[in-house]
Amino acid sequence: MLREFQLIARWISENYPSAKKIVEVGVGRVPHVLAELTNKLPDCELMATEVREVSAPEGVHLVRDDITDPEMDVYRGADLLFSLRTPMELYPFLEAMAREVKSDLMVKPVSSEESPSWGELINYSGVSFYVLRT
Numbered sequence: 001m002l003r004e005f006q007l008i009a010r011w012i013s014e015n016y017p018s019a020k021k022i023v024e025v026g027v028g029r030v031p032h033v034l035a036e037l038t039n040k041l042p043d044c045e046l047m048a049t050e051v052r053e054v055s056a057p058e059g060v061h062l063v064r065d066d067i068t069d070p071e072m073d074v075y076r077g078a079d080l081l082f083s084l085r086t087p088m089e090l091y092p093f094l095e096a097m098a099r100e101v102k103s104d105l106m107v108k109p110v111s112s113e114e115s116p117s118w119g120e121l122i123n124y125s126g127v128s129f130y131v132l133r134t
Helices: 002-015 032-040 088-101
Strands: 021-025 045-050 060-064 080-086 104-109 120-124 127-132
Touching: 002 032, 002 080, 002 120, 002 127, 021 032, 032 045, 032 060, 080 088, 088 104
Parallel strands: 021 045, 021 080, 045 060, 080 104
Antiparallel strands: 104 127, 120 127
């Protein structure tokens, strides 16, 4: 699984090399992608959101927020929002948020049987996820 996180971080850094702000939505207790991005994108503001109290890697700003009722200012100005292993019932909230703040959105579904109704399926070195470009 660590290799998967490294590949996702590599894809993000290759596709958003000049990003000013990237937010992981629903970071949970696995901030591995953000930890990788602190090295790959040192000039980018990295943020994480979560509904409960969790810790974030050094260099990552953590905000408690609920995407079903988000504080939109947290996400404004982001070049990319991303969410890993997100339950399907949260896809509409993520899509609405990305469209409102005009940010691209990347989602890695919980399983290969789940997919959002939007975006492009990307298979990057064996890791699959969906990207909505706004």
